[in-house]
Amino acid sequence: MSNSVNEVLGSDLIFVIGSNTTEAHPIIGNKMKQAVLKGTKLIVVDPRKTELARMADLHLPLESGSDAALVNGMIHIILREGWEAKEYIAERTTGFEDIVETVARYTPDVVSEITGISEDDLYEAARLYAQTPKAGIYYTLGITEHTTGTSNVMNLANLALVTGHVGFENAGINPLRGQNNVQGACDMGALPNTYPGYQAVENEKSIKFFSDFYGVEMNPKNGLRIPEMMDAAVEGKVHAMFVMGEDPVLSDPDANHVRKAVSALDFLVVQEIFMSETAKYADVILPATCYAEKDGTFTASERRVQKVRKAVNPPGVAKLDWQIICELAQKMGAPGFDFEDAEDVFEEIRATTPSYRGMTYKRLDEENGLQWPCPTESHPGTKFLHKGVFPGGRARMIPVEFEGPAELTNEDYPILLCTGRKLGHYNVTTRYSRLLDSINPYEEAEINPEDAEKFGLGSDDLIRVTSRRGSVVTRIQITDKVKPGMMFMTFHYRETPVNELTQAAYDPITLTGEYKVSAVKIEKVEWKDEELADNVHRFERLDSLVK
């Protein structure tokens, strides 16, 4: 996030696009709702009628995957009306001419045709956003989990820059990060193209720094990204994989392809706290600790590094994740893995990661966490980014063209499936909390009443959902939260592993999967035995229990 979570409360306009905030980030969602109660305007761009959409001043239920056209259309109107921030564009950005040229083609009638949003609503959204100085953009995976994810993000930056919304309190561009420490994992260089602190793997200076620091020559070329790893495993180019705390078989797109990949490996190590779907394929399983059993730090969306503190001992002989890796490194004869405790590791993080350099465990304890960049021990941390100047001087705007999603519905696969999270669960771990699981024990695919009638479905029925890649069985919830012709499912349930339906179509730059758009067909199915309805074992696949 360029800004901080609590700045939501001081915004005059909240522009939410591709984020079901009240379910996926409930506390940020609460703050948005609190702001709306106090008079803040709310625009929600989402094909679904989410809780926030129902509260919005303006809800734009666009066609899935038409975000780029919508944003270009807004910029078109802003330029036509002369609402752009002329001084800001001149002083702080480059590439404005290219934007002007591209958005010229996105006239309101064209955009309305692509997005399904009326010209009046487009105009109103453009006007409200451009004319409100304290206006923040909030987005999540509804923007990035498309084949055009990177372009979508760049385009939101264009919208914010053209209207001068970056570098100010209560404004900015704010991706709400999905996992507790996805920000930190990126900061730490758990990426194939960057070392800790986003220092480029292929940059000579950083190669030299890390070669010197680690006392061994660094590999000078970028590594593989997850989908490339899976492809390379199937092709026999990758032979071993070490998986720490992830379950790609359940959570990556096109699960059957991922299964093929992990089966093809010569050696798979899984370091986990539960027997995940991926762990079932492992050659070695290393039992690790959960967050309540370790000291350390997580980095939140607002770039705040906060302490995690050990409360209980781990079960059995399970060990700390970093400690297991250190012992493995030592077994392989490597020096530099003799850390005493988490704080000792953090000291090395500070030494290699410039934006963390001013943080110490003592400061994190005393100051309730610190927001990076925090380059020195006297630096207070950074509440919002890009005040006055961008890194490198000016922000470069790159125009984005609209491209449709990779898969479209047709006669055989007439329904568009979107996937995501729901309030009561978080990815796959919460299924192991009996309490949380008892609130939401099974998948309930959301389906519009019109479609339910068309397919002769009642609220207690079961359906089989089939895409070109796989097929799963689920219960349903009939609701106008989704539009006719659209369905929504979550990826929390092994009983209904929805990622067997999603596609391995990726954004070309990040290789993020298009989880938000898959074409599917549905049919009503019956339990093999009516009694099964109340007696499904947890984690047992429903498709094995129907006729």
Added chain:
Amino acid sequence: MINITIDGRPLTLEKPINLLEAAKLVDVKIPHLCYAECLSVFAGCRLCIVEIEGRNKIETSCSVLARDGMVVHTNTERLRALRRDLLDLLISNHPKDCLTCDKVGSCELQELCYEYGVKTPSYIGAQTHFTIDDMNPIMIRDQDKCIKCGKCVRVCNEIQVTGTYDFAGRGFESTVTTAFDQPINKDICRMCGQCISMCPTGALQNKQLVGHRPWELKKVRTTCPFCGTGCNFDLNVDVKNNKVVGVTPCEDAPINGTELCVKGRFHTDFISSEERLTTPMIRKDGELQPASWEEALSYTAKRMAEIKAEHGADSITALSSARCTNEDNYVLQKFMRAVIGTNSIDHCART
């Protein structure tokens, strides 16, 4: 500038705030049951009454803003007598099961009765009897213990912005309930449990904490392991049994304050799940079999070295974790880069 005096202590304020908050600044604690800084002012419990010189009327300090020149008294004999009476009225229509109530130790009503020496109720008469609602997995609603402070109503409307509860009925029959008096369920309630932490009595109790005495639980402050918001809370630990039994909010959490969602508040039973992995395992003859750390790590080290020697460093890859700590992620990337010799490390940021 606003200059006031509270119990003889002078105080200068830049802007008008309510007298209850102003008193906190000079370490004067005014008792209250229906007030919370994050909620709108209700002035229903009347316990925060104060005397202001020059005014005959007794005022509730939560609803009066400081004005220049005010001289305020918070603890006169007249006020103490009134408070005793108010508490007496409250416990006169309250179950007398304090000996076995799970709220003991954190019950604000009990604390005030203790402080004001209210031992037995003197207003003997009818008592309300409602049906206990415990059909949901998160809380027990015992309306007989409700003192109508309305904090649950306000936190649900103003902080959670869901509006599950409201007052219903009049006078003696009045209560706090849901629409159509439904039991709490996920269709009408987001199960965030914020009402539970607001409740000053045992009317709303966290099911996870039932059976644990608050003074026997150690609180360990930490950061939530689910979404990327970064909420802080206190894990409540039963140290004797090495078990996290529940979660309570911590007021100075920089991002969430006392707000928590259903996952943050109620997830902790997964930590002690019997399904946790407790020992290393190695696949032998096609089956995963328990092994010692020595065996598992030596075998892994040997296989990694063999594969690196045979197919090169880039034939080995790692998936790191957005759920693990920075320290875990740092060490794994260092291992892949410095020991294996590849940059093929990635995590679910992109998937």
